[in-house]
Amino acid sequence: EEEPCATWSGYLELWRKHLDEIVDHPKVIQAMKSQFHLSADLYSLKQLLAFPLSRLGRHTHPFLEPSDFVQSLSFMQQDPRALLLRDVSVLELCLVVAMKRVLDLTNEESCNFEMIYDGK
Numbered sequence: 001e002e003e004p005c006a007t008w009s010g011y012l013e014l015w016r017k018h019l020d021e022i023v024d025h026p027k028v029i030q031a032m033k034s035q036f037h038l039s040a041d042l043y044s045l046k047q048l049l050a051f052p053l054s055r056l057g058r059h060t061h062p063f064l065e066p067s068d069f070v071q072s073l074s075f076m077q078q079d080p081r082a083l084l085l086r087d088v089s090v091l092e093l094c095l096v097v098a099m100k101r102v103l104d105l106t107n108e109e110s111c112n113f114e115m116i117y118d119g120k
Contacts, residue, residue, distance in 0.1 A: 011062075014063075018064070022064050022065075027066035027069065027070055028066050028069045031066075031069040031073040032048070032069070034073055034077075035073060038077075047072075048069070048073065048076060051068060051071065051072035051075060052064050052065075052069055052072055055068055095113070095116060098116045099111055102115055
């Protein structure tokens, strides 16, 4: 006898049952509420659902999991500027700070390494 998930109709039945359970899961509800409070538009909902849906796989990840929604929300809440600076060395960070300072003092639109090194 085949297991229920082996047939398409069996999988659909399990999918619907699992979907009914997951929408009532506290972690999923909290992730949805958190995202709704940040932005209530449809685009944000699509972004939140993109990661959990992209993880679905026939054998590896057949159903949505609450942890997928939590992880998706954490990805969405990361500051892009902080992500850019996450892997920067101390020297590179010093140069970025110096460059910002030079731009503030000179009111120029751009600067190069020489301007920073010379302190202009």
